[in-house]
Amino acid sequence: MSKTYQGRLEKLRTKMKLKNLDAALITKRVNYMYLSGFTGTSAILYITHDRAALITDFRYTQQAAAQAPDYEIVRYQGSVYDELNKLLESDNISELSFEDSDLTYSQYTDYTNKLSVRLVPLGRMAEELRIVKEDAELRLIKKSVDIADQVFSHILGFIRPGISELEIAAEIEHHMKRLGAQGPSFETIVASGRRASMPHGVASDKEVQAGDVITMDFGAIYEGYCSDITRTVFLGKPAGEMEKIYNIVLEANLLGLEAVQSGRSGKQIDAVVREFICKAGYGEYFGHGLGHGTGLEIHEDPTLSVRGDMILKDGMVVTVEPGIYLPDLGGVRIEDMVVADGMKARVLTASTKDMIVL
Ligand SMILES: [Mn+2]
Incomplete structure (x- = not known):
């Protein structure tokens, strides 16, 4: 367990609680780097109050496991939405917050159509954590x-x-x-x-x-x-x-x-x-x-x-x-x-x- 990333995760969770958010999807690269330590160019973080998962594909699973030991590494083949839906279902999540200033309109449309839950904006919560430097x-x-x-x-x-x-x-x-x-x-x-x-x-x-x-x-x-x-x-x-x-x-x-x-x-x-x-x-x-x-x-x-x-x-x-x-x-x-x-x-x-x- 790394103190740095555990500390950042806890700060995000505190902010999520204040807004009554059960789950967050982190898609912006600098934000997932900041929250997990993973530096590859393709990943999504799925964060709830008792789970932190990093979803990526074959190219990055090894790197993700090494750089983000605080996260459960989930590898997807084919559809990332299928893996996400499995996690959402097993955690009983009905509403998922997402980085609304990061996704394009077509990505948003895909998420909306392919996920089994309602999407709500997370805003710039991860950016806010990054303003004061450690x-x-x-x-x-x-x-x-x-x-x-x-x-x-x-x-x-x-x-x-x-x-x-x-x-x-x-x-x-x-x-x-x-x-x-x-x-x-x-x-x-x-x-x-x-x-x-x-x-x-x-x-x-x-x-x-x-x-x-x-x-x-x-x-x-x-x-x-x-x-x-x-x-x-x-x-x-x-x-x-x-x-x-x-x-x-x-x-x-x-x-x-x-x-x-x-x-x-x-x-x-x-x-x-x-x-x-x-x-x-x-x-x-x-x-x-x-x-x-x-x-x-x-x-x-x-x-x-x-x-x-x-x-x-x-x-x-x-x-x-x-x-x-x-x-x-x-x-x-x-x-x-x-x-x-x-x-x-x-x-x-x-x-x-x-x-x-x-
Ligand atoms: Mn300048």
């Missing part, structure tokens, strides 16, 4: 952030005029794997010159040239956990306004890191930085939220934005990523990851934020 998770996240830091310092020695954004992105992703990452946590963004005014400009075949601003936004996945970092560097001396913007964004980033305090809402933290950038005269060029939670998913709760009603608690991990984007000129974004911890969040990202001119 110490062991924080160690894995820190390792994932360390890999991103090492990749950043490596890529500085790789960038030179004439190399394409795609080559830079390929080197970023290749190097993180060399350092033990499973892969990138999202499609690597390398946006140079005027393209840097697109906040999410994925790498293109454009070659970087002297005078370009280069924004790189990337992250690694380590043991399932995502990191996220953005740095903006200059190839040759930047044009006057870009240097000014760099300094404003840097100040905004530092202000944001200080503003991340437990007890504040995501919206309050976002407002501190938004006001600062507005006062500097660039409010209309900071069109996205200040940050987002990160964990098994690259974007998860809480959000630091105008929609951020959630109050931050110790152990929540968020990004702080202010940016200013001037159409046809370029843009600057500086992104770090932090763990909320009382009045002073712990900054995980260690890469320098001094203006770098290559």
Whole structure:
């Protein structure tokens, strides 16, 4: 029995009790990973107050038995619904809650037609459990952030005029794997010159040239956990306004890191930085939220934005990523990851934020 997964299961069951739910079906991969330890790409968890089963097929039964010893492993051949119906029947279940934000309409229709019970929405119960990170998770996240830091310092020695954004992105992703990452946590963004005014400009075949601003936004996945970092560097001396913007964004980033305090809402933290950038005269060029939670998913709760009603608690991990984007000129974004911890969040990202001119 593993304490980690038993503890998480018990927390889910407590929440289920509060909503009078007898059984839950967990279909979303990051959620079954979190609740069972199984990392394969195909499984369903069936959880009641006295049973925890992992249903999978021939390809994964061995892996599931090894990774999820707290679960009864049920192998299906042919129809997964038949196995589920057997479990539901033997447990006398008449109502099954399911992850309504995970299933597609056609999957939902299949479940409805093929199961012998009524389906009710579970909501985002498993996601809620994942918001505050355990110490062991924080160690894995820190390792994932360390890999991103090492990749950043490596890529500085790789960038030179004439190399394409795609080559830079390929080197970023290749190097993180060399350092033990499973892969990138999202499609690597390398946006140079005027393209840097697109906040999410994925790498293109454009070659970087002297005078370009280069924004790189990337992250690694380590043991399932995502990191996220953005740095903006200059190839040759930047044009006057870009240097000014760099300094404003840097100040905004530092202000944001200080503003991340437990007890504040995501919206309050976002407002501190938004006001600062507005006062500097660039409010209309900071069109996205200040940050987002990160964990098994690259974007998860809480959000630091105008929609951020959630109050931050110790152990929540968020990004702080202010940016200013001037159409046809370029843009600057500086992104770090932090763990909320009382009045002073712990900054995980260690890469320098001094203006770098290559
Ligand atoms: Mn981010």
